[in-house]
Structure formats: C-alpha cells, structure tokens
Amino acid sequence: MNESMLCTKTHEYVLEQGDKYEVGITDYAIEQLGDIVFIELPEVGSEFSKNEVFATIESVKAASEIYMPISGKVVEINEEVVNSPELLNDENHADKWLIKIETEADQVEFADLLDYSDYKEEVE
Numbered sequence: 001m002n003e004s005m006l007c008t009k010t011h012e013y014v015l016e017q018g019d020k021y022e023v024g025i026t027d028y029a030i031e032q033l034g035d036i037v038f039i040e041l042p043e044v045g046s047e048f049s050k051n052e053v054f055a056t057i058e059s060v061k062a063a064s065e066i067y068m069p070i071s072g073k074v075v076e077i078n079e080e081v082v083n084s085p086e087l088l089n090d091e092n093h094a095d096k097w098l099i100k101i102e103t104e105a106d107q108v109e110f111a112d113l114l115d116y117s118d119y120k121e122e123v124e
Contacts, residue, residue, distance in 0.1 A: 006069065006110065007119035014069040014113065015097075020076075022097040025057070025066060028123045030088050030096075033059040039085045041077045041098055048072065050109050055098060057085075070109045072101030 005015040011029035015022045030036065038058040048054045048068040055066040077099050080087060087093045114122065 003116050005116050006113035007116060008067065008069045008113060009122070010067050011123075012067055012069045013116075017100065019102065020100045021070070021072065021103055023054075023069060023072075023099050023101055024097040025088075026119065026123075028120075029064075033057065033064065034061045035059055036085045036088045039082055039088075039098070041082055042074050044074050044077060046074045048074070050105070066098070069113060070101075070103055070105040072103035072105065074099050075102050076100040 002015055005013040007013045007026055011026045011032075013024055013026050036057060036059045038056075040056045042048070042054050046054070049071045050068055052068050052071075053065040054068050054074075057064050057066055078095060078097055080095065081098060088096055
C-alpha cells in the first residue's frame with residue numbers, strides 16, 4: 001500500500017492523484033473479508049457525503065458496506081474489479097482502487113483520517 005494514503009477507522013483509504021482522489025479499502029480489510037466474490041459500485045456522477053455508504057462488497061464470509069472517507073463526486077469506477085472482484089485478493093494486482101472522485105472537501109474532512117503508518121499500528 002502507498003505510504004501517502006490516508007485511512008479511516010472503518011478501513012477505507014483515500015489517495016490524492018493530481019486533481020482526483022482514489023478511494024478503496026485497505027489490505028487489512030481485504031484480508032479480514034477473505035475471498036471476495038462480489039462488489040457493487042456507484043454510477044459515475046453520483047455524489048456522496050463523508051461517511052455515507054457508497055458501495056457494497058461481499059466475500060464468502062460476509063457482506064460489508066463501504067463508506068466514503070471524504071465527500072466527493074464519482075468520476076471513474078474500477079470496472080476491472082467489478083467484473084473480477086477476486087482481483088482484490090490477488091497480492092500482485094496493482095489496481096485495487098474502487099472509485100476515483102473529485103472533491104471540494106476542506107481540511108476538516110481530512111482531519112480524522114489516519115496516516116497509513118498510524119493506521120497500520122492501530123490494526124496490528
């Protein structure tokens with residue numbers, strides 16, 4: 001995982017990519033879910049507030065909701081992961097992001113996010 005990503009206590013991450021942000025779930029979340037069999041992502045153009053459910057993921061163990069780490073508008077979804085959700089379990093698969101968003105979020109929305117190193121300490 002990228003050291004510059006910011007994580008939530010509910011195991012989502014956000015990573016700045018120029019004028020967009022990549023949003024996904026952490027390696028820890030993937031590990032806890034086990035074999036992922038289905039993922040439902042929102043439509044491009046959908047807008048979500050911070051902490052709002054934006055996606056659903058199912059594994060052989062459980063179904064979970066995925067929450068927005070910051071508010072934003074979906075500008076791209078990872079079709080590859082939708083079509084082959086098991087790619088999230090593949091350690092060698094590089095593109096594990098779920099959606100890309102544009103945001104007007106201010107620093108207040110980022111304030112409670114954890115640096116990746118702090119997040120790792122918290123889940124270990």
